[in-house]
Amino acid sequence: MKxxxxxxxxxxxxxxxxxxxxxxxxxxAEEQIPSQMVGQPVPAFALAPAIPGKxxxxxxxxxxxxxxxxxxxxxxxxxxxxxxxxxxxxxxxGVAIDAIAxxxxxxxxxxxxxxxxxxxxxxxxxxxxxxxxxLGSSGVPESFIVDGRGVxxxxxxxxxxxxxxxxxxxxxxxxx
Amino acid sequence: xxxxxxxxxxxxAPALADSDxxxxxxxxxxxxxxxxxxxxxxLMEELRxxxxxxxxxxxxxxxxxxxxxxxxxxxxAAGQQPEQVRVWLIxxxxxxxxxxxxxxxxxxxxxxxxVLLLGAGGWLLRKRLxxxxx
Numbered sequence: 001m002k003x004x005x006x007x008x009x010x011x012x013x014x015x016x017x018x019x020x021x022x023x024x025x026x027x028x029a030e031e032q033i034p035s036q037m038v039g040q041p042v043p044a045f046a047l048a049p050a051i052p053g054k055x056x057x058x059x060x061x062x063x064x065x066x067x068x069x070x071x072x073x074x075x076x077x078x079x080x081x082x083x084x085x086x087x088x089x090x091x092x093x094g095v096a097i098d099a100i101a102x103x104x105x106x107x108x109x110x111x112x113x114x115x116x117x118x119x120x121x122x123x124x125x126x127x128x129x130x131x132x133x134x135l136g137s138s139g140v141p142e143s144f145i146v147d148g149r150g151v152x153x154x155x156x157x158x159x160x161x162x163x164x165x166x167x168x169x170x171x172x173x174x175x176x
Numbered sequence: 177x178x179x180x181x182x183x184x185x186x187x188x189a190p191a192l193a194d195s196d197x198x199x200x201x202x203x204x205x206x207x208x209x210x211x212x213x214x215x216x217x218x219l220m221e222e223l224r225x226x227x228x229x230x231x232x233x234x235x236x237x238x239x240x241x242x243x244x245x246x247x248x249x250x251x252x253a254a255g256q257q258p259e260q261v262r263v264w265l266i267x268x269x270x271x272x273x274x275x276x277x278x279x280x281x282x283x284x285x286x287x288x289x290x291v292l293l294l295g296a297g298g299w300l301l302r303k304r305l306x307x308x309x310x
């Protein structure tokens with residue numbers, strides 16, 4: 001009796017394996033990879049200005065006692081266009097916004113903000129995605145809220161949508 | 177109209193998903209030192225591309241993968257050990273970014289599974305093996 005049951009053990013193992021694989025295929029893993037830097041100080045960086053007439057962005061300038069929202073964007077990024085009006089709205093609500101332009105050209109950044117609005121106090125140029133990697137960001141657009149001590153408090157992945165505004169305002173208030 | 181717009185957006189997105197800046201130096205260029213290049217290459221094959229998640233950065237054509245390859249080569253050329261570069265990335269993206277899982281309590285089953293399965297297979301076959309020898 002015991003031997004007969006054992007005979008089916010390999011089949012049961014196979015069924016369990018197939019079941020596990022089928023379940024995972026039907027429900028793929030979460031694709032967003034959040035940054036582990038949330039809760040840590042901003043890594044040291046200094047980025048040159050992305051456009052003439054607007055300052056660049058450095059980590060040293062972020063620990064000045066006031067929180068900032070840092071928007072990682074690019075002029076070639078389509079979802080960034082969708083997000084642009086919401087950044088302007090956040091600025092109108094009093095959120096201080098800086099930006100990092102990833103793999104971008106001055107002319108293209110200037111054309112982008114001329115067309116889609118300019119909520120940015122400073123824009124740093126990150127031509128080889130180095131600061132993006134240092135922040136643990138895995139795409140554009142992404143936004144980080146950095147508190148007045150220069151500690152990353154919140155990461156928003158993907159474009160900011162109207163539904164996200166309450167969360168972002170709450171995180172912003174908490175970072176003050 | 178809305179459907180048409182969505183269709184256009186789907187057409188446009190892949191075309192505009194990349195910048196038109198050239199690849200970073202060292203993204204596709206080997207290091208002059210063959211030993212360093214071999215170290216960098218071995219590490220790149222074990223790092224996961226962030227935007228094309230089934231591929232290593234060595235295999236991927238994505239721009240961010242190119243920038244990660246450049247970063248790996250620059251750090252190795254500057255004298256860092258491959259493990260330092262891996263740890264730097266894990267600090268930012270978690271263990272997820274490395275294809276080589278660390279040995280820690282949560283991954284013990286993973287490392288023990290081959291031994292346990294081999295043992296279980298041997299145990300199932302034990303009578304046949306003995307009979308054949310006899």
